[in-house]
Amino acid sequence: MLYMVRMEVNLPPDLDPTVRERLVAAEREYSQGLQRSGRIAAIWRVSGQFANYCLFDVADNEELHECVSGLPMFPYISTTVEALSRHPNALGATGS
Numbered sequence: 001m002l003y004m005v006r007m008e009v010n011l012p013p014d015l016d017p018t019v020r021e022r023l024v025a026a027e028r029e030y031s032q033g034l035q036r037s038g039r040i041a042a043i044w045r046v047s048g049q050f051a052n053y054c055l056f057d058v059a060d061n062e063e064l065h066e067c068v069s070g071l072p073m074f075p076y077i078s079t080t081v082e083a084l085s086r087h088p089n090a091l092g093a094t095g096s
């Protein structure tokens with residue numbers, strides 16, 4: 001199943017810089033693992049915001065939750081999740 005997830009990151013402004021650096025590095029490693037496995041099919045930064053859109057390609061709601069809740073920054077992230085279905089007018093099998 002495909003899900004478009006918008007993530008807004010709200011790190012505490014007084015977060016220790018060393019902790020912040022570790023969190024950013026851990027987030028990159030985890031996110032790139034999900035991308036390598038294909039569970040994150042695409043990721044975009046929202047220009048001018050500490051936010052992103054991630055296209056997840058996972059089996060079901062449970063796997064999506066597992067992926068998102070495993071993000072090291074999860075405690076600081078607000079998400080909006082939309083499940084995607086194939087558009088009837090799409091030319092390609094994936095809608096792209």
Ligand SMILES: O=C(O)C[C@H]1C=CC(=O)O1
Pocket residue numbers: 007009027028031032043050051052071073
């Ligand atoms: O920097 C972000 O937008 C937060 C985060 C969520 C996934 C990822 O790769 O980074």
